[in-house]
Amino acid sequence: MELTLLGTGTPSGLPRPGCPCAACATAVGDEARAPTALLLDGSLLLDLTPGAALAAARAGQTVTGVRQVLLSHPHNGPAVEAPAGLPAPERVPDGREITLISGHRVQAVAVDVPGTGYAVTGPDGDRLLYLPPEAAPAGVSEGHEPYDLAVLDVNGRPDALARLRAAGAVAATTDVVAVHLDHDVPPGPELHRRLAAAGARAVADGETLVVGDFQEVPDLPRRTLVLGGARSGKSVEAERRLESFPDVVYVATGGTREGDGDWADRVALHRERRPGSWRTVETCDLLPLLAEEGPPLLVDCLALWLTDAMDRAAAWDEERWASGVARRELHERTDALTEAVRNTRRSVVAVSNEVGSGVHPATSAGRRFRDELGRLNAAFGAECEHLLLVVAGQPLLLRPR
Secondary structure: OEEEEEEOEOOOOEOOOOOOOHHHHOOOHHHOEOEOEEEEOOOEEEOOOOOHHHHHHHOOOOOOOOOEEEOOOOOOOOOOOOOOOOOOOEOOOOOOEEEOOOOOEEEEEEEOOOOEEEEEEOOOOOEEEEOOOOOOEOOOOOOOOOOOEEEEOOOOOHHHHHHHHHHOOOOOOOEEEEOOEOOOOOOOHHHHHHHHHOOOEOOOOOOEEEOOOOOOOOOOOOEEEEEEOOOOOHHHHHHHOOOOOOOOEEEEOOOOOOOOHHHHHHHHHHHHHOOOOOEEEEOOOHHHHHHOOOOOEEEEOHHHHHHHHHHHOOOOOHHHHHHOHHHHHHHHHHHHHHHHHHHOOOOEEEEEEOOOOOOOOOOHHHHHHHHHHHHHHHHHHHOOOEEEEEEOOEEEEEEOO
16 A cells, blocks of 8 residues: 655644744755645545645656545635536545545544544555544554554654554554644754654655665664753753653652642653653662663653762762762662663663753862762763763763764
């Protein structure tokens, strides 16, 4: 089954007409995107968009052989008229299955927003799932047979991809292609980096894919360290890297602070931002978690873990530190952590504060903490496939380049 993406953008397209934002200004060439529409084997058109015939011609295709046009979402603005010769567009009721004369079987999939998704099985048995913008499947059950190709709004609804993964509908062999792309993510390298972190990819308008053909799935790093200063956006970046995966364990190393209203507000903000399917564990005992099999871990953050480790080693005591006893105990703890990260089989995303670019600490304890955090970051980062520095909300990839 061949799929030609006549467009990969939102119903407004990219750039949006009249929009002055930076993302729209840089959406040129292959990063400019018409409204999403899918042409399957030249006979089935999913979503009718303005200029469908011209878009097909640019892709080296034609719509003259289309025998069925199905709509997935209500279009804003005036109704789109079908070009001459195309059948009238229609929508299949949720749950109903139709068989086309071309041999394609199409089942309407219920979604959690107004609209309809479509699961298409080709004549050769290849299976494709297509979801409308801002949509996730409604009521998908576990034990679902994996699709060969899933085409959906990965940026707008990463939880949709998480639901599909939890049900088995998206597996390691599923090619995940992001569509309905908008100006909320800068086009170019940042778009492709974010999608790769979710195990997805974007293609240019007009590209033809063969459903079921082997595609190189983006290499998902097993260990990632996200560094950044205070309020840099490092926690948001770390959470974004796992938001399309189900059953994440969020490891909060800060614990609770009685009577500290500001801390409670910060913790509440983090919890509201996280997907409801994530489980939170408040602990600094990371070694057992890293040794266990299980879902991905998000550790936020190593600076608070180090504070606890220094407390346990009494590293704040000047005499104990000068004697070397506290230093030795602390380094045993940090070395054990990096060893556990090296040996873990779980996916891990850790957050830490970058050091050395702020005010020089006025106290020996402050300088000690800065030095030890720098040492921990370097050792932990050495065990990670991906290392990022977040500045003003923008991630800078340090490894791999």
